[in-house]
Amino acid sequence: MQTSTADPLLSVSGLTLHRGARRILDGVDLSLGRGETLALVGESGAGKSTIAVALMGLLRPSEARIEGRAELAGEGDLFGLPERRWSGLRGGRLAMVFQDAGAALNPCFTVGSQLTSVLRRKLGLGRAAARARAVELLDSVGINDAAARLSAYPHQLSGGMQQRVMVAIALACNPDLLFADEPTSALDVTIQAQIVRLILDQTRARGASCIFVLHDLALASQSCDRIVVLYAGQVMEAGSSAEVLKAPRHPYTRLLKSCVLEIGTARLEPPAGGVPPWEEMPAGCRFASRCPRALPRCAGEKPPLTQEGGRALACWNPE
C-alpha cells in the first residue's frame, strides 16, 4: 500500500482472516514507516483489534485461519514464523497496550514483579538491575514515588495509573512497534489526554512506531500521522490523517466523520441501520448495503484498493 518511506518497518499485504466460515478480515493492506503513528479506525466489527492481535501472533491456528503476508523489517514474514520466534518478538520488538489495563494486569502479582519479570526474561537483567530499571520505567511514565509503587497490587491503583503501568511494561524492552488497542476508552477525558500524550512522547523518544486502535476520529486526527479506515474487515480509505479526515473521498469515511459530535453540533444525520450480520454481508464492497452512493456493481464486485498521491481508496464511486 502507500509506503510512506522507502523502507517500511511493517508492511502487511492481503491479510485475510477467517474464524470458521466468517471472513473477519478481507484483504487488508497497510504499511508503517519507522517512527510513524498509524490509527486504525472504524466501528465495532471492523476488525481493528483483530489486526492488532493477529500481528502480535496472539491467535492460535485453531482460532483463526490467516492468509497474506506481514513483513517486519529484519524478520521477514511474521505469519511464517514458528512460535519460538514469536515469543521472542512479543514483549521485545512488538509490544501491546490493551484496552482494559485492570483486566490485562495480573491481580495476583505486584506491579513490580510483573514489570521486572519482563526485564529479567527478555533482557536477562539480574534481580537488582531489573528493580532499578523498573523504578526508572515507572518514573518515566509519570508515576510518583515509583520505588514504593513497585510493591502495589494492580487493584490498589486507579485506572489511569494501571494504564501507565501497562505502558511501562510495553516499553520495557524498547519495542520497535507498539500496538495501543483503545488505550483510553475506559478513562476520563483528562486522564485520556495524559495517557495519549504519554504514549506519543515515549514512543517518539525511542524512535518507535505505534499503531493505535481508535474509535474516536477526532482523537485520531490529533494523535496519528496516518489513518486506515476499516469497515467490516475491509480497508475503505487510508492516507495521512489530515488529508483523509479533512477531505474524505470514501462515503464511509464521510459518514463516520459526520457522526462525530463536536461541541455546538446542531443536528446529526446518521444513516439508518448498522453493520449487516455476517450471513447478509455483501460479496463485494461490504459497505454497499448502507452506502448512499452505491452503484449496482458495488454489492457484487469488491473495489480494489488503489493508490493515488499517497492516499489509498477502495470505492467504485468516490467523492
Add this chain to the structure above:
Amino acid sequence: MSAPLAQAAAPAAPVFELLDVEKVYQVTRPAGFLRRETRGLAALDGVRLRVPGGSSTALVGESGSGKSTLLRVLLGLTRPTNGQALYRGRPIAEARAAAASGFTRDVAMIYQDARGSLNPRMAVADLVAEPLRHFGLCTAAELPARVAELLARVGLPGDVAQRYPAALSGGQVRRVAIARALAAEPSVLVADEAVSGLDVSTQAQLLNLLADLKESMGLTLLFITHDLGVASYLCERIAIMYLGRIVEAGPTNAVLEAPAHPYTAALRAASPQFFAPIAEPLPGEIPSPVDLPPGCRFASRCPRAEADCQGTDPALTSLSPGRTAACLHPLATGA
C-alpha cells in the same frame, strides 16, 4: 390512577430541587496495626441544583465526582445526610413513599448498563409490557398493540418483540431500555451515560431519538454524561461536578464556549477536537474525597491556583444571569 399525577400539588415547584444536599458515607480504613478508624467520605458536599419542568440538564464530571450519588438521591434510593432534596416541592423520600404522588411512574430511569438492567430471560415484549402491567396502564387485550407502538416509537422493528436481550445489538438493547422507561409515560427521564460505549453512528441515532422524544413528549431530561459533545447536543443547561460539588452551571453552549471555572476549561481542552494539537493535560488525578484538601478542592490540579485558593473554599456564586461558578479567580466569560 390520579390523572394529573403530582403536578396539581405545587404547580410552580421545579421537578427537582436540591438545597445544599450533603451525603456522607462512613468508611473504615486501616489506622496502624490491627486498628481501623471510621472517617466520613463526603460524596456530595453542598449541592444546589434546580431542575425546572420541561428543561434538559446535563450533569458532567469525571468518575469520583459524585454523579452517581446525586442520581441515587434524586431517585430516592439514598437519603441525603444533610440538606433537602425536593421533588415538586416535597422531600423525595416522602414523595417516593406516598403512592399517590406517582413518583415511581413519573420519574423513569435509563441505566448505564442497559443490558444488565434487562432480565435476560424475558423476551423484549415482556420487558416492555412489565411497567404497563405494574401500573395497570392498559388491559391485557390492549397490551400487544401498546408494546408494538412503544417499540415503533423507539425505532425497533416489530420482530424484535419475541427476541431476548442476548440476541440484540448494543444499540438495540439501549432502545429497549428507552422503550421500557417510556412505557409508563413519565414526565421526567433520568439517563445515566445512556449513549456511552457505542459506535458513533449508533450513538448519533440514539441521540436523535432522545432529542425527538424529549420534544414530542415534553420530557424533563436529566442526562449524566462525561462527553461534552453529548451534553451540548442534548441539553440546554449543564452542571459540571468536581469532588461532590457543582463547580459551574449555566446554559450549555455559553458555558462550553467560555468556561468560567478552570476545571470546565480543562475538560473542554481535554475533549478530542479535530486537527487541534493535544492540549497540555491537567496534572494528577481527582483526589480521594476522604482526604479533601482545605480551601478550593480543585486547587491541587488548578493551573490558575493562587495562595488564597489553598485556604478559602469558594462558594457557588452568580457570575451573570443564569451562570454560576465556584471559583475565586474565574476566567473571563465575556459576559
